[in-house]
Amino acid sequence: MRIVYFTHSLVSCWNHGNAHFLRGVMSELIARGHDVRVREPVGAWSLENLLADHGVAGLAAYRAAYPELRSDPFDPAADVAPLVAGADVVIVHEWNDPAFVAAIGRERARGAPFTLFFHDTHHRAVSAPEEMRAYDLSAYDGVLAFGEALSEVYRRRGWGKRVWTWHEAADLRRFHPPVAEEERRGLVWIGNWGDGERTRELEDFLLRPALETGWAPDVHVHGVRYPEAAKAMLARYGAAYHGWAPNAAVPGIFARHAATVHVPRRYYADILPGIPTIRMFEALACGVPLVSAPWRDEENLFRPGEDFLMAADGAGMARHLRALRHDPELRRSLAGRGLETVRARHGCAHRVDELIGIVASLRPVPDLLRSVA
Secondary structure: OOOEEEEEOOOOOOOOHHHHHHHHHHHHHHHOOEEEEEEEOOOHHHHHHHHHHHHHHHHHHHHHHOOOEEEEEEOOOOOHHHHHHHOOOEEEOOOOHHHHHHHHHHHHOOOOOEEEEEEEEOOHHHHHHHOOOOOOOOOEEEEEOOHHHHHHHHHHHHHHHHHOOOOOOOOOOOOOOOOOOOOOOOEEEEEOOOOOOOOOHHHHHHHHHHOOOOOOEEEEEEEOOOHHHHHHHHHHOOOOOOOOOOOHHHHHHHHHEEEEOOOOOOOHHHOOOOOOOOHHHHHHOOOOOOOEEOOOOOOOOEEEEOEEEEOOOHHHHHHHHHHHHHHHHHHHHHHHHHHHHHHHHHHHHHHHHHHHHHHHOOOOHHHHHHHHH
């Protein structure tokens, strides 16, 4: 198949978690022989911020890890027809301008032969519904939503069987335990500040329990958009702030640490339950023991208590972190079982299988086979 994906950015993962998943999926599609075209808008916010902070050197880790990938910049105001010429499948990520999203839909409505999906990997459908109403999806064939709770939002809006739950996943080609284990020390958290959506949660489920259980001062935080007040809070609890980490370097970071913590944004814990951050998939794929702040695994993605530990409150988090710090067998068990589950169910290859199945349900099988050939 020729697949065209319109992303916010492929080359930049600066405050742009969808780039992690997109890289893994596109890499897998290419490995299977599909013709992949990724397009990102000129002046993408994530890329502009990455270059402002780190210059072109900030792209080195991505380029080294994904030499097979490329993306082409496009002008969202230009004619869309050349951008989708010859495509069998077109996927438009929700972090695109509404006018451009509508323009792709109009091209489809004029009879373009591709199958067209809208890919939603954010909570704006419930947190900012007025923004999402600006998207004209009337000509789209379906929606790919990154959690069943989000799929249900689209079903209630009339999409019925034309919405599919398509979870994020780990790129198992790059995210795996180290070939040779070395000494692991300390606790790591990799995540962005999140516009205040988890400020209290980071204090209650990471910083305070880590200090109380003796992990500090060997607590390390990576991410972007931390205001000065946030950095000051980290310092008060004895946590070291390291700034942005390119996602391609994350497996190496996990490999150096004894444990990590998952702290979902408030919307994913309360309003859209059942949607973990992609860091959870990636951490388990790397074989690092994980303790999570509360979220409801309503889709049975994992085995709580076996693949990872779940803390209902700060006291529970402290109890789990204390156990992890002093019990190497518990660390080994969690790492092994979490890795087992991700490899069995949550790699980007699994998601490519799902995507091909979704496309096959909408396109005649002979047509699909011809496009693969």
